[in-house]
Amino acid sequence: MKSSNSSVLFGKKLLIGISGSIAAYKIPELVRLFIKSGAEVKVIMTKSSQDFVSPLTISTLSLNEVVCDFVDPKKNTWINHVELANWADLFLIVPASANTISKMAHGLCDNILLATFLSSTLPIFCAPAMDRDMYLNQSTSDNLDIIRSRGVQILDAEKGELASGLFGKGRMQDVNTVFSNIENFFLKQNLLNGKKILVTAGPTYEKIDPVRFIGNFSSGKMGCELAKKGAEMGAEIDLVIGPSNYNISHPLINKINILSADEMFEICSEKFKMADIAIFAAAVSDFKPAEYSKQKIKEKSIVINTKKNKDIVKLLSAKKDKQFVVGFALESNNETTNAINKLKTKNMDLIVLNSLNDNNSCFQSDKNKVRIIDNNLSIKDFPLMSKNDVAEEIFNQILINQTFIELFKSIKK
Ligand code: C5P
Secondary structure, three states, X not given: OOOOOOXXXXXXXXXXXXXXXXXXXXXXXXXXXXHHOOOEEEEEEOOHHHHOOOHXXXXXXXXXXXXXXXXXXXXXXXXXXXXXXXXXXXXXXXXXOHHHHHHHHHOOOXXXXXXXXXXXXXXXXXXXXXXXXXXXXXXXXXXXXXHHHOOOEEOOOEEEEOOOOOEEEEEOOOHHHHHHHHHHHHHHOOOOOOOEEEEEEOEOOEEEEOOEEEOOOOOOHHHHHHHHHHHHOOOEEEEEEOOOOOOOOOOOEEEEEOOOHHHHXXXXXXXXXXXXXXXXXXXXXXXXXXXXXXXXXXXXXXXOOEEEOOOHHHHHHOOOOOOEEEEEEEEOOOXXXXXXXXXXXXXXXXXXXXXXXXXOOOOOOOEEOEEEEEOOOOEEEXXXXXXXXXXXXXXXXXXXXXXXHHHHHHHHO
């Protein structure tokens, strides 16, 4: 097979894990595409995946022996899964069955694919494939959320005809799409190498007394997805985040937990100075109680006097020198006009507008529908997308922004 040295995959080392789903029959084609692009491919197969595709087919196409167990029966030697786990530039689990995803989420380790997964510090991608109702089952979504929050990138299943005859979501991403996603990862990997990004996320809690606070429903997901995307592009991230159940971990993400807007302001003031890009995705509480009661308030009915919190983005952006500033707006009426005013008064370079009139979008949701407005007042609308895709789109818009390109040139020097 002739390989191309013009592909971004040329010379890349790819570790592929195949688990037991009917979609495993498509993996020889994927392996062929990777080899054709000049990548080096090693494959691990679970026992049940071998019912759907033969190790001989995979080893022939991958030009490497396939790993199926902890021991190599032919050589009577132990396979070093730790070495394997860190041999590659990327680990792709494709197809990922409900069983394998569940084990990945809960740390089970009863085959060499899982042992390798647990030992790996590589960027990990996972392409789920299963029947519709298994995919829709709450435990599967929870397991996907768990591994996603630990940094595994999910190549979301597609809607289509399933092996069971049902129609719906659960079909493994088309192999060409999987291939493009992996190619894209490498294309973008070093685009923001060495850059520093400040991201704010989540709500803030403004204490009334030791047990009560003023807060809001923000989950912190959007900011976390932005932090993750930036890190995947090689940037060092300071993620300043209010109370959130959304966990994120990546070697390039420095997560700083805060509670109140004042604490967020303090940390951001320090981090902003070093930042090349600052993304203010936090839903900062506009108000805080005028006074904090050290004792739990006992009255049946209380009146809370409030005072305004510092506007973090406005105060910092007024002092910006090299920073490219992105803000968010959540509006219920005159959305675009209000967002444009915000962009101007808060000295932002880009604003991401969420509308409270969109159902299924924004707070607490995995999805978001946004309008992005830049400093030339050009407006772009996007469909309802996962927050991961919205984060990708925000970075796309940053990277093509003329102000950013100019700043980027001077930062590069
Ligand atoms: O004025 P509004 O709260 O709608 O502005 C939203 C934008 O300003 C968001 O980017 C948010 O993170 C930021 N903000 C802030 N500090 C505040 C309030 C909002 O940084 N006190």
